Amino acid sequence: MTFQIKAITIYGKQPGQIRTVPFKTGTLNIVTGDSRRGKSALLTIIDYCLASTDYPVKAGKVRDYVSTYAVTLTKPGQQLFVARRAPEAKAAVSTVLCVITQAPDTPPPQLEELNFTTPQDTAKDILSNFCGIDSTVRVPAVGKNTLIAPSIRHALFFCFQAQNEVANPDVLFHSQGEDWKPNTIRGVIPYFLGAVDREQALLHNRLRNLRRDLADNEAMLAASTDVTPASGQAQALLAEAVEVGLVPPRTGEQPADEVLRHLRSAMVHGAPQAGSPGDDPIAALHTQRTELRRLFAQTRAKIADLKTDLAENNEFNDQAIEQRARLASLGLLNRDPDTADRARCPVCDSSVPAANETVVGLMRDLAHLDGDLQAIGSDTPAIRRLIATGEDRLQTLRSELARNQEEINELTTALRTLHREPDDLRRAAIVQGRISLFLDTAAQQVAAPRVHDRREALREQIAGLEEQLSGSTQEERLTSFLSLINQEIKKKAKALDLDFSGSPIRLDIGRLTVVADTVDGPVQLKNMGSAENHLGYHVSTLLSLHEWFAEHHGPVPRVLILDQPSQVYFPAEATGEVELQTNDRMHLLNLFEALHHTLQQLDGKMQIIVMEHADLADPGFSQHVVERWRYGNDSALVPSAWMDHEDS
Template sequence: MQLLALILYNADGRTRRLDFHPGALNIVTGESETGKSALLTIVEFCLGRDANLVPVGPISDTVAWFAALWQLDSSGGRAFVARPRPAKGKLSTTAAMLEFGTNLEPPPLESLHTNIDSRQLRQQLGRRIGIEENLVEPGPGSLRYAFEANIGHAALLCLQSQSEVASQTVLFHRMGEDGIDQALRDTIPYFLGAVAPDQARKRAQLRDAKRSLARLEGEVERAEQSAQTIDVELGALFREAQSVGLVEDVQLTNRAELIRVLQGARTATPVEESLDSPADQDRYRALETSRDQLRSQLRLVMDDRALLLNEARATTEFGVALAKQQSRLTVLGLLPDQTQAAGDEDARESEAAAENSECPACGSHMDEPDPTAEALRRSLADLNVEVGNIAGARPGHRQALADLETRAESLREELRVAQAAVQDIERGRRVSEQTQADSRDFTRGRIDATLSRATLTDDVALEVLRQRLRQAQETVEALAAELDDDSNREELTSRLVVVGRDIRTYASQLQLEHSAEDVRLDLAKLTVVADTPTGPAPLSRIGSAKNWVGYHLATHLALHRFLTLQNRPVPGFLMLDQPTQAHYPSEKDNESGVPEDDADRIAVRAMFELMRNVALELAPEFQIIVCDHADLPEEWFNEAVRYRWRHGEKLIPPDWLES
């Protein structure tokens, strides 16, 4: 996508058209205050920016519509974009006109009309140059919203205003505005090709796959839990169905038989039986007996558990007391070390006798050994044995306690089932026949619900669920591997290294400082960094306006060279406003277009020669547009000049101002 023409429409129908050559260097040279800098603002406005920041004065007073004619491809495809001047008192508008066609030409003023808004304009132009559907997602924990990279983000790489091209802190267009710097960090990897074109689609697939995985995990967990308790539930339900007369009074334990009988109970005619029949009484007494036995067993288990807990608590307290006594005897330091082998009893006794002939407190000789030291030694040995026994018994206590907990939980579950059956019989005795009918309906509903879950507990159905879960896990893992952040960082680093090599080459041609060192584009800080022997030197620490302008020019040319050669979806043009401003210190230089100082002339010539050579290398896919004071005498420079605004000639024709 390159610029073919800019068109300004006067309210009375007159037009001012500026034509540019695609695939070449285009120069607009002239004096100050002729409208050169306004061209960049108009181009950005015609790329979909809402704000129109043309200077207040002749341009804003006389132009009713701003338009641009774009070449989309080499086969003749074009796009015509027109934007009306914002309403009086406003700085922005979203209204726009967009037309596509082959060999399209700008229509007259009376044919202009708005048919699109600025957001759709950016989206459709972006699609035409290859910006696919994408979604830039901020990192985890970020409060920023996800957004789609569009031609407005790409335009930030194609424009350099007068205040930016000579800045030591701002490398890209509008970088100093709120949020633009982060948008550049987020979108440049996509435009460089470090992010897969279908990454947005794959991220959406990954989100859906994770949701499916979570749902399947829940289903498998519920099915496995049901498989563990379904037999108890079916037994309880069977006894409940017996209590309301839906099944006969038989004994069943097989799951398949229970399911078959319960399926029949959903439509079976109730068994008519007196509430006071012997069979009902026997069943009730059997259930009560079973419940009481379960309660007794549970009580015994809980008593054993309480006994174990009390014993563990007492053992812990006793162990603490023993440890304190052991530390007291050991810390005194009055007795020898007790770590020697217990088997050498004679040597220990002789050594103890020799040592006990002296006072443990003052060290003086004693005629008779003091029996207290021997008693303390034996006490310490006994304490060591007891502490060891206590420590060894703890794992057994814990295992026994865990076994009792498991047994108690099983008894509680059986007791709940037995109690429910007893309560059902008691409830059946209290209710009327109508109430019994309602109970049967309720039981049938419970049978339906339980049998629907029972199908999930079937071994075959459970294995099918587990297989689906494994497939979902494999899908998530595969998508996560394709969207690996480490791989994306490596891809981005590789591309930035290639761009950095070209920056260094161009910087050497411009004879910039540190051009002999490795130079790289630091995307995290959005600046150029030269890796010197004394450490990294960012652009803000490299002196002189010549180096700032030079590194801006080298960086953007290197970046567009990579984008063009890799056929990335970025407009194929670079527009620079006043790149040689550092070499035109006087008004006389501005008027003539040729710096008086030899060093300035050499530097200006080198800058334009570099731009010309890059344009020739990348032709016909890349276009450079320069608005500048420079007006060099070289023939190749004059061939690149499209407009020369001097001696009263300006962007706005004089007759527009007169009328």
């Protein structure tokens, strides 16, 4: 069960200053008033108190005269009071909150009773839990190789519509226009709609961890191999030792123990030995690299051919099985034991002589198909084994190429340094120093705990989880849920008499917009003319989503906040309804009727808060007004007495 908003409270900068704006749960609440009376600040105050990472309250009277903000959250049998100070001095945001569990209907406490000791992250976790969000669920982020832990901050994407969002053709959800937010919204929508199965989410998380463990183990094994005597560095050091005459020339590939033995022998020679001046170790390494590349390309081409053969085998096998299933019905034609050349009808058991030649031909085809299937069945495992062998060979060649490149790099750098030394003894001493350092490092590696090769076990676990998750129905569930939600969006669009409402309407979570599928092609929200359409589809979509959340227990606050939806009809500076034309007035009342109708259907399970300039006399509007903040009645979010006290 999740929550609705019972009240917003602000505390002034002077002792005893407190102002509470109450709201009714389960119904429509309209706060109407003139510009600059604090209406839009209500949304930003709620956002700030619900563990925002920034300070969204805009500069003005609210910032100037308010020291602390608070919101009272309620759900059946429970109430939570959350307060947060305005940033002090030059701080960008206050990082501690006051979170108090209260009995239902408890009034906001006085400022001096509040203790701000709850860190922002802890407060976010408390609020997420109060909202009903499962803290163990992780969902994959879109466009990034990370996981998202859904929280209250993600749920608010579907609860707020700021003044610059409610009729914006380019954004559908709150904060969608900010960097990185669109991919986050795409990632969490399946969870809040209920398409993410908790057990499958845990399995996906475990699969991700296993893949990371496999990568880490491979990296550790590679690092361990790099410092062993058989590494490219060891081979390069041996070539350097030959170059300066510390050891006699060697031919062919040297085993690891032989390389180590030669390096140790190079340390006991006090003077260079006669070498072979004509030898060029760098050229030999490049020749070896060319051959390795040739073998790598050859092996890769062979694997590609084998995979093509395997695909063709599988395709033929599928077709052959389908054809055999059709011919298998011939088994219904029984053979008369006395007249073997006669087939008998499976229904009446009478002889069917006319069908003999056809049946014999078809039976022959069936036998040929069985033979082909048997041959394909025996070939396929062999091809798979050849592919696996080729993949292993590719991995070996990759390692050899890496070792060869390492040896080339090491030897090139070393020889460049040695050639700057004209003295043979000094050159030999430099090489001996490098060999000594390498041998010490190799000895430390031998003494260190050996890296356990867990690759095979991890790969088996990964394969098992992938097979277990292969039948995941998350995408199918999400598609099904969106199809049902789309039907509701269309109904509401028709009730609001929006353009394109006669066509199929769908919520596109890939593009995060609404799309109408017309005979001329899809039309996205941004291409639908008229701000009235933009507003109407925003409201239709969010109402339909909240109906789904309420009916299917989605862990989203049961509140929708709209800031000035009448802006598409109503001049911003207007204070009444005289400027509103008859047609615009009717459309605006239809909008509020749609809000009220949804709330009636949900029977108290949802709350809507609207901040408006308009103040219509029609009962469909006026009966839901909870606050009127006008200059004429000297009413606003921040009481004028607070400002008068400051001035005095």
